[in-house]
Amino acid sequence: AQSVTQLDSQVPVFEEAPVELRCNYSSSVSVYLFWYVQYPNQGLQLLLKYLSGSTLVKGINGFEAEFNKSQTSFHLRKPSVHISDTAEYFCAVIGTGGFKTIFGAGTRLFVKA
Amino acid sequence: NAGVMQNPRHLVRRRGQEARLRCSPMKGHSHVYWYRQLPEEGLKFMVYLQKENIIDESGMPKERFSAEFPKEGPSILRIQQVVRGDSAAYFCASSPTGTTVMSEYFGPGTRLTVT
Numbered sequence: 001a002q003s004v005t006q007l008d009s010q011v012p013v014f015e016e017a018p019v020e021l022r023c024n025y026s027s028s029v030s031v032y033l034f035w036y037v038q039y040p041n042q043g044l045q046l047l048l049k050y051l052s053g054s055t056l057v058k059g060i061n062g063f064e065a066e067f068n069k070s071q072t073s074f075h076l077r078k079p080s081v082h083i084s085d086t087a088e089y090f091c092a093v094i095g096t097g098g099f100k101t102i103f104g105a106g107t108r109l110f111v112k113a
Numbered sequence: 114n115a116g117v118m119q120n121p122r123h124l125v126r127r128r129g130q131e132a133r134l135r136c137s138p139m140k141g142h143s144h145v146y147w148y149r150q151l152p153e154e155g156l157k158f159m160v161y162l163q164k165e166n167i168i169d170e171s172g173m174p175k176e177r178f179s180a181e182f183p184k185e186g187p188s189i190l191r192i193q194q195v196v197r198g199d200s201a202a203y204f205c206a207s208s209p210t211g212t213t214v215m216s217e218y219f220g221p222g223t224r225l226t227v228t
Contacts, residue, residue, distance in 0.1 A: 004155075036219075043204060043221035044156075090155055099146070099169070101206075103155035 002027040002093045006104035014112050015083055021076040021107045023091030033074040034092040034101070035065055044090070050074065061085070086111045117142075117207050117220035125226045126195045134190040134223045138207030142218070145188040147180060150202040150222075159203075162188060195227045 007022040025031060032051050036044040048059025055067040065076045074091060091104040118137040126132050138145050143164050148156040149172075159172040162182035173180065177195075182188040192199055204222045 041224070044219040046219075099144075099161055100158045100172075101146075101148070101156070103148075103157070105155045 002029075002031060002095050002098075002102045004091050004093055004102055004104035006089075006091055006107045008107050009105070010108045010110065012110045012112060013081055016080045018079050019077065019081050019085075019109065021089050021091075021109065023074045023076065023104060025072050025074065025091070025093045027072075027093065027095055029098075030096045031093045032096065033065075033067060034094075035059065035063070035074070035076050036090045036092060037061075038088045038090065038106075040087075047076070047089075081109070081111045083111050083113060085109060117205060117218050119203075119205055119220040119223050121223060122221060123224050123226070125228060127228055128196055129194050132192040132195050132199070132225055132227075134192075134203050134225070135187040136190070136205035136207075136220055137187040138205075139209075139218055142207035142209050144208045144210065145182050146206045146208075147188070147190050148204045148206070150204065152201070156204060159190075192225075195225070197227050200225055200227045 003026050005024045013019045034049045035047040037047050038044050047063050048057045048065055050057045050067045058064045063078050065074055067074050088106045088108050090106050092101050094101050117139055120135050145162045147159040149159055150156045160180045161169040164182055165184055177193045179191045202222045202224045204219055206219045
């Protein structure tokens with residue numbers, strides 16, 4: 001079984017500042033890792049995913065994440081945020097060979113002018 | 114190529130009524146997954162279906178909830194005798210096979226409000 005912990009429920013940040021949203025997971029098997037963004041009253045949009053290979057993954061909207069197996073982490077970063085990045089961000093995992101996506105509770109990113 | 118479609122997008126039901134939520138997978142996808150998002154929480158797996166088969170329903174409440182994915186037509190999540198605690202956003206996802214890289218194909222969700 002897998003679990004996901006998003007360490008911050010809310011992250012306020014000023015526009016153009018860098019941001020890191022933290023995600024830790026636990027699993028007894030290898031996993032695939034994902035970050036999603038959800039704008040108010042909308043569905044999920046995939047930002048990026050790690051399946052294998054390079055541990056630094058680049059996604060859409062200037063986001064990137066680094067898979068750290070020893071730390072069991074998959075933190076999401078952006079060097080300079082915009083007001084439009086204000087949204088809820090979910091980290092998720094699937095065990096290889098499984099089909100259930102396990103989601104974290106979400107981190108609300110609030111970008112201030 | 115249309116993505117995963119869900120309807121209705123918003124549904125209001127009174128306590129005791131039935132709610133039917135529909136999910137049309139992407140073209141060529143024969144696997145459907147339903148998730149529920151309660152207010153202020155992440156998504157929780159409910160059920161995994163293939164055409165005419167329920168593969169895993171370990172996340173479904175034991176009573177009042179059922180799901181189907183017929184040979185023709187959309188997948189249906191049915192909630193009988195709704196209660197206020199059923200108010201949530203319900204998302205479905207689809208995949209062409211039972212692979213684990215399906216997570217990019219989520220629908221926009223149905224927001225159910227029980228009054």
